[in-house]
Amino acid sequence: MELKNKFILDACCGGRMLWFNKKHPNTIYIDNRIAEKGHIDHRPNHEVQPDRVMDFTKLEFEDNSFKLVVFDPPHLKTLGKNSRFAKTYGSLNAETWQYDLAKGFKECWRVLDDYGVLIFKWNEEEISSETVLSLFIEKPLFGHTTGSKSRTKWFCFIKIPIANGGTNFTKSSADDFPTESLISVKRQSADSQNSPHDTLKAKEEANFS
Numbered sequence: 001m002e003l004k005n006k007f008i009l010d011a012c013c014g015g016r017m018l019w020f021n022k023k024h025p026n027t028i029y030i031d032n033r034i035a036e037k038g039h040i041d042h043r044p045n046h047e048v049q050p051d052r053v054m055d056f057t058k059l060e061f062e063d064n065s066f067k068l069v070v071f072d073p074p075h076l077k078t079l080g081k082n083s084r085f086a087k088t089y090g091s092l093n094a095e096t097w098q099y100d101l102a103k104g105f106k107e108c109w110r111v112l113d114d115y116g117v118l119i120f121k122w123n124e125e126e127i128s129s130e131t132v133l134s135l136f137i138e139k140p141l142f143g144h145t146t147g148s149k150s151r152t153k154w155f156c157f158i159k160i161p162i163a164n165g166g167t168n169f170t171k172s173s174a175d176d177f178p179t180e181s182l183i184s185v186k187r188q189s190a191d192s193q194n195s196p197h198d199t200l201k202a203k204e205e206a207n208f209s
Helices: 084-089 097-111 129-133 196-208
Strands: 008-010 027-031 066-071 112-123 142-146 152-158
Touching: 066 097, 097 112, 129 152
Parallel strands: 008 027, 008 066, 066 112
Antiparallel strands: 112 152, 142 152
């Protein structure tokens, strides 16, 4: 894909609500959906108009393509598809959210250039940031809490090459790194046959076998 003068990626832009300049000339905005103005009754001007329709778990970009990646995925897994919140911010799949977030981060890391910065935003309404960070192949440098109830967290990552002590995962496709071994979520209760962990494991065995 042609990326002339595009060295910033918003990997799940939604309504671009983070952005002061919602049409930043050096940014490519992607999302897995399109929504026209009027799709939410209480926000008549809200729209989702990505530059490219794309899923953050399968980015159609070459390795090391961007200097800055913004990763602000949906954070709720119990929403109805037609709820106002889901229409505004999107929603997680209740059965595969761990796999999706882990794969999404790996893809964002893959397309991030050496010494590039990744900004990750998360809200802890349903899932703790500790749980989500445990799914990722890298650890953040630092983070900050915002929001009236201090549930929104911001984290900053930098991609340091192996030569300087980092772990560069872009020597091959993100698919080559088994997500199952990276999703070592600290299970705080015993797994059951119908637990999300079993659903996740079955999906991963299908994808990485």
